[in-house]
Amino acid sequence: MVTNGVRPNRRGFADYIDDRPGDGVFRVDRAIYNDPDVLEAEYRNIFEANWVFLCHEAHVRNPGDYFATHIGRQPVFVVRKPDGGLGCYLNACGHRGATLVTARTGNTKGFVCPYHGFCFDTAGKCTAVSAPKTGWTEAHFDMADYDLTPVARLDSYRGLVFGSLAADVPELRDHLGAATALIDIFVAPAPQELEIVAGFSIYQTACNWKIMHENGPDAYHAPVVHNNFAQAVNFREKRESRSGVARTDTGRLTGRIESASYDLGNGHTAFWHKRPNPEAFPIYAQKAELEKQFTPGRVEWILGRGRHMTIFPNLLLNDLASTHLRCYRPLSVDRMETMIWCIAPAGEPPELRAARLRKFEDFFLPSGMATPDDVAVAESAQKASFAFNSKWTSMGRGIDFKIDGPDAAARELGMAPRASSNSWDHEIAMQGVYRRWLQMMERGEEHRRG
Amino acid sequence: MAEPVSAAAVAEFLYREARLLDSRKFGEWLDLFCEDAVFWAPAVGMDGAHTTIPELSLNFIYIVGRAGLEARVFRVESGGSLASNPLPQTRHLVTNVTVDSDGPGEVAAFANTQVVAFCEARGQQILNGSYEYVLRKENGRLRIARKKILLLEYVIDGYFDFFTI
Ligand code: FES
Ligand SMILES: [Fe+2]
Numbered sequence: 033m034v035t036n037g038v039r040p041n042r043r044g045f046a047d048y049i050d051d052r053p054g055d056g057v058f059r060v061d062r063a064i065y066n067d068p069d070v071l072e073a074e075y076r077n078i079f080e081a082n083w084v085f086l087c088h089e090a091h092v093r094n095p096g097d098y099f100a101t102h103i104g105r106q107p108v109f110v111v112r113k114p115d116g117g118l119g120c121y122l123n124a125c126g127h128r129g130a131t132l133v134t135a136r137t138g139n140t141k142g143f144v145c146p147y148h149g150f151c152f153d154t155a156g157k158c159t160a161v162s163a164p165k166t167g168w169t170e171a172h173f174d175m176a177d178y179d180l181t182p183v184a185r186l187d188s189y190r191g192l193v194f195g196s197l198a199a200d201v202p203e204l205r206d207h208l209g210a211a212t213a214l215i216d217i218f219v220a221p222a223p224q225e226l227e228i229v230a231g232f233s234i235y236q237t238a239c240n241w242k243i244m245h246e247n248g249p250d251a252y253h254a255p256v257v258h259n260n261f262a263q264a265v266n267f268r269e270k271r272e273s274r275s276g277v278a279r280t281d282t283g284r285l286t287g288r289i290e291s292a293s294y295d296l297g298n299g300h301t302a303f304w305h306k307r308p309n310p311e312a313f314p315i316y317a318q319k320a321e322l323e324k325q326f327t328p329g330r331v332e333w334i335l336g337r338g339r340h341m342t343i344f345p346n347l348l349l350n351d352l353a354s355t356h357l358r359c360y361r362p363l364s365v366d367r368m369e370t371m372i373w374c375i376a377p378a379g380e381p382p383e384l385r386a387a388r389l390r391k392f393e394d395f396f397l398p399s400g401m402a403t404p405d406d407v408a409v410a411e412s413a414q415k416a417s418f419a420f421n422s423k424w425t426s427m428g429r430g431i432d433f434k435i436d437g438p439d440a441a442a443r444e445l446g447m448a449p450r451a452s453s454n455s456w457d458h459e460i461a462m463q464g465v466y467r468r469w470l471q472m473m474e475r476g477e478e479h480r481r482g
Numbered sequence: 483m484a485e486p487v488s489a490a491a492v493a494e495f496l497y498r499e500a501r502l503l504d505s506r507k508f509g510e511w512l513d514l515f516c517e518d519a520v521f522w523a524p525a526v527g528m529d530g531a532h533t534t535i536p537e538l539s540l541n542f543i544y545i546v547g548r549a550g551l552e553a554r555v556f557r558v559e560s561g562g563s564l565a566s567n568p569l570p571q572t573r574h575l576v577t578n579v580t581v582d583s584d585g586p587g588e589v590a591a592f593a594n595t596q597v598v599a600f601c602e603a604r605g606q607q608i609l610n611g612s613y614e615y616v617l618r619k620e621n622g623r624l625r626i627a628r629k630k631i632l633l634l635e636y637v638i639d640g641y642f643d644f645f646t647i
Contacts, residue, residue, distance in 0.1 A: 091528070099528075137528040231525040231533040231540025235638040238604075260562030268553035369637075374540055386537045390544070399523065399542040401557055404565035404641035411603070411640075412564070 045073070045473040049466050050424065056431050058463045059424040062417040065240035071365040077476025078345050078469070079104030080197045083207045085347035085359055086110050088375065089191040090228045092118065096139045096154065102361055103197050108183060109133045110193060113154045120186045120195045121156045126178030156180035190219045191226060192347070210296040213447035214341050217334050218349055228357075229374040229389065235398040236369050237407050239414035241345075241362040244370065245465065247406055248342045248350075249293065249301040251456035252429065254285050257409055261402040262286050265394065276311065277387040280394060283308030284338060284352070291456035292441055293430075294449035299344025299468030301461035302449070304337040304441070305352075314376075314384035315351075329444035344468055353402075354392035366414055372396060427466070430458025486584050487617075487624065492591045493579040495617065495624050500574035503645045508555040512548060515626045516618055521545040523631040523647060532632055542633065543644065554644050565641055570601035572646055576613075588627065589617045595631075599646040609647050610634040 048070075050059040064070055080103060087099045087110055098111040100123055107123035109132075125132045130147035142159065143152045151160040158178035167173075184199035189212065194204055205212060219226060237244060247253070262282035269279060283289065284305050293303035310316055315335060322331050333339070340350040348358040358372045374392045376385060395402040430453045439452035453460045502511040515521075523542040524532040533539035545551055558566035578594040592614055599607045616628035631647050 135529070229540055230527055230535075230538070232528060233525055233540070233542070233638070234636065235641070237640070257564065260557050260560050263560060263562065264553040264557035267556050268549050271549040271552065272547060382538060389538070389540060393541055393544055397525070397540075397542060398638040398641040399643065401554070401563075404643065405563050407641050408565040408603070 045070075045470055045477070049470050051463070051467065053431055053434075056428055058428045058431065058459070058466075059426050060466055061423050062425050063420065063423065065243055065414060065417040066365060068365045071240075071362060073473055073477070074345075074362070075104045076480075077473050079362075080106065081472065081476055082198060082201050082345075083185070083187075083194040083196045083204055084345065085343060086120065086193045086195050088226075088228055088357060088373070089118075089188055089193055090226065090375075091137065092193075094139065096141055097137070098133055098140065098154075099137050100133045100135065101359075103183065103195055104362075106197065107131065108195065110186075110195070111154045118186055118188070118193065119154060119156055120183045121180040122183070124181075125150060126152075126158055126180055127161070132180070150178060152180055156182055190215050207298060208343065209298055209300070210294070210448045210450075211298075211300045211302070211341060211343055213442075213445045214296075214302055214339060215349070217330065217445070218339070218341075218351060218355075225378045226375050227378040229376050229385070232371060232373045233397045234369065234371045235407075236363065236367060237410055238367055239410040240366055240417070241360050241368040242469075243410045243413050244368060244406075245342065245345065245360060246462055247410055248340065248348045249303060249461040249465070250459070251291070251293070251303055251305070251340075252459070253406075253409070257405045258285050258402050260405070261395065264401055277314055277316070277384060278390075279309065279312045280353070280391055281307055281309040281312045281338075291454075292439055293453050293456045293458050293461045294442065294447075295451040295461050295464030296341070296447075297450045297464065299465050299472075300342060301464060302339070302341040303456035303461065304333075304339045305456050307336055307338055310335050313351075314380065314388045317381075317384055327444075333441070333445055342465075344465060353395035354388050356392060356396060427459040427462045430455060430460045431463075433458060434460050487581070487589050487619070489579060489581045492581050492589060492617065492624075493576075493593075496576050496579060496591070496593055496613070496615070499626070500576050504572050504574055506569060506645075508559065508645070512552055512555060515548045515551060515629075516620070517548050518546075519548050519551070519626055520628040520630075521551055521644065522629070523633060526636040530636060542642075543631075551644065558643060558645070566643065568601060570599040570604075570607070570646060572597055572599045587619055589615075589619070589624070591615045591617060595647075597646055599642075604640050607640060607642070607646065609642060611647065 048061045048064045084103050086101055091099045092110055092112040095112050095114045098109050100109040108120055109123045110120045113119050123133050125145040127150050130145055132143050132145055149162045153159050158175045183195040185196040187204040262285040265280045265282050289306050291305035338352040342348050346360045355375050357375050361369045363369055376388055433453050435452040442449055451460055499514055522536055522544050525540045525542050526532055536544045557563055561567055575596040576593050580592045582590040594612050596610050611631055611633040614630040617624040618627040
């Protein structure tokens with residue numbers, strides 16, 4: 033890792049953000065991407081101080097199902113308890129700290145530590161230790177001393193499971209805020225439950241986690257970075273004369289289309305674009321059903337618009353090329369990990385499921401025809417973040433077009449963003465991310481100083 | 483009725499395929515594939531096991547029909563893909579070639595592989611795996627009806643493409 037040898041003296045985290053909307057300026061000091069001290073503070077003040085996404089309920093559907101992951105640096109696992117509720121515990125044995133759950137996922141009645149064999153139930157209670165009588169007198173032995181440490185807060189919204197290591201956080205619903213309206217229609221197309229399709233991908237990128245997080249709400253890059261995707265797919269479709277749901281809607285990448293973007297508050301973002309070919313999407317098969325159930329405005333949101341959102345700091349949900357969930361984790365200041373799943377209505381007809389998956393594989397994954405280019409550009413931005421003599425990254429696009437509060441489309445959905453803008457290629461949503469970043473960093477440091 | 487094919491002939495065919503990829507003769511490489519060829523690299527489940535039903539589960543790459551492969555070649559040669567520009571250099575090391583069955587029209591073969599790729603932006607990448615082929619006997623020559631690539635690695639550093647596995 034290259035370290036920041038000429039780190040300028042900063043008075044505080046506010047120095048990283050140049051936020052002057054009146055002058056049409058929003059800029060971020062690029063050292064924010066390469067200063068190891070910043071990442072330490074982010075772990076403390078963001079990842080380990082508020083709600084982060086853990087997994088989908090479908091990952092832990094049955095009693096005993098578990099899912100091992102991280103909150104910031106800290107290993108945790110989520111488990112479905114026999115009563116149907118969820119538990120989430122630090123993934124460190126109460127004895128001498130071996131990793132208790134070593135598989136990513138599985139199903140178990142209880143956990144046996146691989147080191148000295150202590151046993152734990154799905155409620156995190158220590159239920160047995162090896163040879164207690166010869167190791168402790170009764171006066172100094174209390175099995176409860178070895179119980180697992182639960183996370184401070186655990187909750188889920190529409191199947192998305194979140195945990196927090198800090199107790200003093202708002203209710204999950206309030207944390208998600210305006211994003212709930214969009215999460216609702218992400219789920220709404222399925223009268224059935226959503227399921228995680230078999231298979232996932234995990235990949236590491238040599239960039240700071242925020243560079244990839246910014247790439248999500250950034251639709252401005254799509255016609256440039258992904259033009260080659262559109263051209264390749266169009267080439268194939270011409271060659272194969274594809275039709276219907278087997279087609280891929282590349283219109284969003286090659287032409288100017290109606291769109292909008294939103295600063296949802298709390299660092300969450302969203303955008304949508306009008307779908308030039310809505311019939312290319314599996315959900316279109318449910319048109320008649322949806323029209324019976326919902327208002328025309330809502331149906332337009334579901335069928336007619338590609339939708340994208342990020343939930344600060346580590347979740348991305350979208351229904352653009354295909355329906356997917358993506359979860360981020362920083363590994364070091366210049367390395368991050370991404371996990372990605374395809375999510376779909378349970379019981380979807382096989383032809384639609386296959387079409388959904390092929391679109392997913394075309395675009396996403398480290399082996400797709402688009403994600404590698406996102407990764408390449410993110411890694412190039414990481415390298416350029418050391419250009420200290422040209423330190424500002426600009427995110428001012430769209431400032432002059434910003435609408436405070438909801439636009440007409442948001443109102444149709446009953447969604448209350450902090451700000452809206454009439455194009456998906458504006459950067460106002462990203463500004464919301466960095467304002468939230470600064471608020472959490474400053475609040476956390478204040479807290480630490482007492 | 484086509485002649486039986488020797489293991490040596492199959493190995494020779496696989497080496498030649500690898501050499502076309504390494505020398506970026508992608509057009510000639512595509513010619514080795516049947517029009518209805520399947521190119522399949524399964525992803526893994528959360529347990530690390532490869533997915534088995536390609537149509538209904540997630541794959542790294544699942545292409546049915548040569549046009550899909552042609553599109554991949556088109557993309558990396560277009561110059562518009564930052565990840566493929568410049569194209570990483572590769573060396574395919576193909577070993578342990580065995581013929582699993584030899585029928586009248588088709589041969590099933592297996593091989594192990596290690597592919598070393600290098601580009602300045604990302605340095606060296608090594609991906610290991612095995613190949614399972616179905617080779618079709620067409621007018622006295624072999625063509626690829628199916629190439630399945632089982633990658634050993636599933637936590638991927640960066641990205642990969644059809645020519646780096
Ligand atoms: S560390 Fe787990 S039983 Fe000793
Ligand atoms: Fe992208």
